[in-house]
Amino acid sequence: MKIVRLIVKEVKQQFRDTGGLVLMTLFPLVLTLVLGFALSGLYADDGDLEDLSCLYAKEGDSLLAQAFERDFLPVSHEAHVFLAEEPDIDKAKALVESGETHGFILVGENRITIFTRDSSGYNASFLQTIMKSFTQTFDVMTTVAQTHPEALQTMANTDTSQSFTRQVSLNRSKSPRAMDYYAITMLTLIIMYSSLAAMSTVVEDKRHRTLYRIFITPVKNHELLISKGIGVIITTLCQVIFVFIIGKLFLGANWGEDLFSVFLVILAEIVMMVSVGIGFAYLFKSHENAYALIQTLIPILVFLGGGYVNLDIFGVGGILSTMAYISPIKWINKTILSIVYANDYSSLGTTIIICFSIAVIFISISAIFSKKEVKV
Amino acid sequence: MIALELNGLVKRFGSIVAVDNVDLSVREGDIFGLLGPNGAGKSTTINVICGLLSPNSGSLRIFGKDPLKHEHFAKTQIGIVPQDIAVYNDLTAYENISFFAGLYGIKGKELHKNTLEALEFVGLTDYQKRFPKSFSGGMKRRLNIACAIAHKPKLIIMDEPTVGIDPQSRNHILQSVKELNRRGSTIIYTSHYMEEVEEVCSRIAIMDHGKVIAEGTSKELKAMVSDTDTLCITVENGLKVDEKALLDIPGVKNVNIHENELRISTSRDVVSFPKIINTLMTSDNTIRNIESRTPDLETVFLSLTGRKLRDQEA
Numbered sequence: 001m002k003i004v005r006l007i008v009k010e011v012k013q014q015f016r017d018t019g020g021l022v023l024m025t026l027f028p029l030v031l032t033l034v035l036g037f038a039l040s041g042l043y044a045d046d047g048d049l050e051d052l053s054c055l056y057a058k059e060g061d062s063l064l065a066q067a068f069e070r071d072f073l074p075v076s077h078e079a080h081v082f083l084a085e086e087p088d089i090d091k092a093k094a095l096v097e098s099g100e101t102h103g104f105i106l107v108g109e110n111r112i113t114i115f116t117r118d119s120s121g122y123n124a125s126f127l128q129t130i131m132k133s134f135t136q137t138f139d140v141m142t143t144v145a146q147t148h149p150e151a152l153q154t155m156a157n158t159d160t161s162q163s164f165t166r167q168v169s170l171n172r173s174k175s176p177r178a179m180d181y182y183a184i185t186m187l188t189l190i191i192m193y194s195s196l197a198a199m200s201t202v203v204e205d206k207r208h209r210t211l212y213r214i215f216i217t218p219v220k221n222h223e224l225l226i227s228k229g230i231g232v233i234i235t236t237l238c239q240v241i242f243v244f245i246i247g248k249l250f251l252g253a254n255w256g257e258d259l260f261s262v263f264l265v266i267l268a269e270i271v272m273m274v275s276v277g278i279g280f281a282y283l284f285k286s287h288e289n290a291y292a293l294i295q296t297l298i299p300i301l302v303f304l305g306g307g308y309v310n311l312d313i314f315g316v317g318g319i320l321s322t323m324a325y326i327s328p329i330k331w332i333n334k335t336i337l338s339i340v341y342a343n344d345y346s347s348l349g350t351t352i353i354i355c356f357s358i359a360v361i362f363i364s365i366s367a368i369f370s371k372k373e374v375k376v
Numbered sequence: 377m378i379a380l381e382l383n384g385l386v387k388r389f390g391s392i393v394a395v396d397n398v399d400l401s402v403r404e405g406d407i408f409g410l411l412g413p414n415g416a417g418k419s420t421t422i423n424v425i426c427g428l429l430s431p432n433s434g435s436l437r438i439f440g441k442d443p444l445k446h447e448h449f450a451k452t453q454i455g456i457v458p459q460d461i462a463v464y465n466d467l468t469a470y471e472n473i474s475f476f477a478g479l480y481g482i483k484g485k486e487l488h489k490n491t492l493e494a495l496e497f498v499g500l501t502d503y504q505k506r507f508p509k510s511f512s513g514g515m516k517r518r519l520n521i522a523c524a525i526a527h528k529p530k531l532i533i534m535d536e537p538t539v540g541i542d543p544q545s546r547n548h549i550l551q552s553v554k555e556l557n558r559r560g561s562t563i564i565y566t567s568h569y570m571e572e573v574e575e576v577c578s579r580i581a582i583m584d585h586g587k588v589i590a591e592g593t594s595k596e597l598k599a600m601v602s603d604t605d606t607l608c609i610t611v612e613n614g615l616k617v618d619e620k621a622l623l624d625i626p627g628v629k630n631v632n633i634h635e636n637e638l639r640i641s642t643s644r645d646v647v648s649f650p651k652i653i654n655t656l657m658t659s660d661n662t663i664r665n666i667e668s669r670t671p672d673l674e675t676v677f678l679s680l681t682g683r684k685l686r687d688q689e690a
Binding site for chain 1: 426447483
């Protein structure tokens with residue numbers, strides 16, 4: 001009951017903070033609108049699909065390579081993928097790196113490797129999906145050939161060779177427009193600022209000596225921490241849902257069909273950032289330093305995560321692309337975009353683990369340092 | 377019954393001994409004054425009593441129970457009015473009181489009733505829906521008190537509750553202290569203002585450098601430092617009196633004449649006042665004013681510590 005009372009108080013205070021509400025709701029919507037229009041030329045539009053020109057090479061004359069040439073090459077153009085053979089692997093990689101070709105597909109003995117400038121970008125996801133579909137079909141055919149060769153004839157008549165191109169074509173039509181892209185990245189950006197709201201709940205309690213007053217009641221330290229966290233999480237979730245609905249209804253933002261998974265990632269980010277905010281509040285003696293550090297870190301992490309502009313568009317690669325992976329927001333944006341536009345869940349688990357691991361670290365810090373605080 | 381008992385309480389912060397072997401006993405129903413300058417150890421003692429700090433040694437009992445073993449009991453018995461105003465500016469007066477009382481486990485109709493009673497007690501009923509940021513300093517102080525009493529604690533600790541407020545609000549708070557005591561609460565009252573402590577406290581302890589250097593009623597404390605009263609008499613048209621005649625009166629210790637004013641130090645144990653007046657009247661003096669001066673707590677503190685109570689105030 002005490003914990004409910006604490007949570008209700010936190011939520012009430014958060015909703016009475018007009019400045020915070022405006023920042024967390026109107027700010028992302030306005031930014032989405034402005035950036036969505038201003039940078040629409042950099043992203044896909046609702047019209048024709050862009051063709052992908054790619055190179056490929058075969059290592060030997062394996063069954064996989066034969067199937068690639070026999071079943072995939074003749075139909076790849078239907079998926080707007082135009083392939084040219086380049087036997088020189090190093091040269092092909094260099095062409096990918098320099099941006100002269102969208103990607104390079106290396107067909108090995110029993111595996112296919114895809115090279116793109118940024119493995120998390122749309123082109124990479126697209127090629128990964130199309131090749132995954134092809135290899136799955138190949139695997140099925142190989143297994144059937146080994147176990148029930150008589151069924152091969154029947155399967156051949158069903159024209160399975162083109163099934164992957166149809167699947168990929170559907171995904172291709174969902175390429176994000178600028179508005180779609182910024183609806184996602186501005187939402188994940190603004191969630192980063194929930195750390196400031198979380199920090200503020202602790203800092204204001206210290207500043208107004210209300211923390212002292214709470215400590216002399218029978219409330220336990222962990223009850224206070226949990227309630228502060230849950231209070232800000234509830235408030236942020238409400239704000240996110242508001243931004244989500246307005247963005248979908250009035251800006252036509254595409255959030256895909258699997259809203260559960262998307263919200264799972266968003267919830268993980270909220271939990272992470274709220275924990276970071278509370279942790280910083282206890283970790284730093286000077287609240288000004290804590291605020292300054294968070295406000296410096298957020299734009300950097302968001303930039304690396306492609307929050308302001310998709311780094312793929314400018315062909316940014318190398319060190320910056322590698323560095324981007326230190327940003328949790330990179331993982332979050334990548335995962336949501338992959339789920340919405342490629343039905344690709346491969347990074348979902350990693351992203352959730354990253355977010356909750358960071359949350360656990362900062363919750364532990366809060367627990368340790370808040371106990372010390374009581375004793376001082 | 378003893379409301380609060382401290383035996384040999386010690387609290388150190390590194391090499392600094394903030395509370396040094398303190399023994400205190402506060403009886404139920406007392407208004408107990410804790411006097412001392414900044415850094416005397418008052419706040420540290422209070423923080424130990426309310427469980428925010430663990431003592432290095434010594435024992436502590438609240439209504440006969442060890443608070444370390446009966447933490448919930450101890451915390452619900454105590455209400456603290458902190459020195460700094462500790463309320464939420466973005467919660468209304470009602471919400472502030474209700475929130476803090478609710479943390480003691482009070483709920484439902486009882487919580488609502490207690491909140492309204494606390495508001496009425498501090499005279500803020502008409503302001504219950506207002507936010508504290510619109511309150512005057514005195515109103516905030518009163519809300520600060522209401523937040524500490526809504527759960528009906530048996531022991532109320534008030535740490536400098538009248539700092540920085542107008543005389544009217546101060547008077548209101550002092551009356552509140554007496555009323556809370558009349559309703560059955562034991563009060564521990566710390567203040568820099570001697571006159572407040574003298575006015576409301578039935579017993580007083582003086583702390584300095586972490587130690588209790590004196591304890592007793594106001595009268596007992598004054599008696600500790602002096603057994604002498606000073607009589608100041610002002611006459612009209614020049615003083616005509618034989619100094620020796622005054623000194624011969626039993627109980628008169630010293631006579632000091634300055635123009636129309638006569639200062640006579642008298643022993644508190646001997647009734648010499650009628651004889652002094654008679655001597656002056658028979659010497660054909662017209663008395664304009666008589667004032668009896670007894671040592672105040674400031675004098676007591678000065679005498680015990682060698683410095684004034686507010687010397688070290690920030």
